[in-house]
Amino acid sequence: MSAGEVEIRVAGDAEAAARVVAERLAEQARAGGHVALTGGSTPRRAYELAAQLEPNWGRVELWWGDERCVPPDDERSNYRMAKAALLDRLAVEPAAVHRMRGELGKDGGATAYERELAPLAAFDLVLLGLGPDGHVASLYPRQPTLDETERRVVGAEAHLDPYVDRITLTLPALRAAREVLFLVAGADKADAVARALAGEPSRETPGSLVRAELGPTRAVLDRAAASRLSYGLSERET
Numbered sequence: 001m002s003a004g005e006v007e008i009r010v011a012g013d014a015e016a017a018a019r020v021v022a023e024r025l026a027e028q029a030r031a032g033g034h035v036a037l038t039g040g041s042t043p044r045r046a047y048e049l050a051a052q053l054e055p056n057w058g059r060v061e062l063w064w065g066d067e068r069c070v071p072p073d074d075e076r077s078n079y080r081m082a083k084a085a086l087l088d089r090l091a092v093e094p095a096a097v098h099r100m101r102g103e104l105g106k107d108g109g110a111t112a113y114e115r116e117l118a119p120l121a122a123f124d125l126v127l128l129g130l131g132p133d134g135h136v137a138s139l140y141p142r143q144p145t146l147d148e149t150e151r152r153v154v155g156a157e158a159h160l161d162p163y164v165d166r167i168t169l170t171l172p173a174l175r176a177a178r179e180v181l182f183l184v185a186g187a188d189k190a191d192a193v194a195r196a197l198a199g200e201p202s203r204e205t206p207g208s209l210v211r212a213e214l215g216p217t218r219a220v221l222d223r224a225a226a227s228r229l230s231y232g233l234s235e236r237e238t
């Protein structure tokens with residue numbers, strides 16, 4: 001596989017895709033290490049299944065790729081979603097839960113998270129969703145946040161619903177991963193999937209700019225999200 005290529009696995013439907021990702025998360029829970037979770041709605045089922053598959057997350061430290069600037073009990077909070085779907089279902093909680101503090105606002109929250117992240121050189125696993133416009137974490141198309149080369153966490157303005165400010169890892173922080181794993185489901189993502197996973201790197205499609213520097217970049221898709229990809233050797237259907 002050449003540099004920049006993504007290993008793609010196509011599952012029959014969203015439930016099957018969630019199961020593949022849950023298995024990977026459970027495996028990482030057993031191995032231990034630093035895992036960055038994603039927000040949005042697609043990963044919810046993967047988190048639920050991962051808690052069933054492995055209820056002991058005591059060897060893992062959890063991080064987030066992005067957060068909405070709301071309190072942790074707000075229904076738009078990415079932390080709250082992961083807490084309900086994963087954390088509250090575990091028998092042994094993670095060794096540390098590093099949530100982004102959305103309640104501090106985008107700049108204060110970014111500064112605080114950057115400080116918290118400072119001792120960590122690299123994530124073992126970064127889980128990412130993909131927006132229909134090609135965004136990842138809260139890195140939106142053509143925004144100045146894509147040009148960040150020094151900071152690992154920045155504030156961002158909302159470009160999509162929910163319209164609240166965000167805190168987000170930057171491209172250098174996402175790329176410094178031993179594995180990046182995209183989970184994408186739904187026909188409305190098919191175009192973004194083709195551009196992000198099989199197109200040329202472009203600021204129009206932030207997902208195309210995220211490739212792990214220390215290991216593989218993988219994607220688990222349902223058939224609908226994969227419908228505009230032409231099948232190649234690196235793709236496998238389950």
Ligand code: 6PG
Binds near residue numbers: 038040065068136137
């Ligand atoms: C967020 C995200 C975001 C998300 C995509 C896909 O806070 O919204 O982390 O990058 O992963 O927008 O979201 P869905 O899975 O809800 O389509």
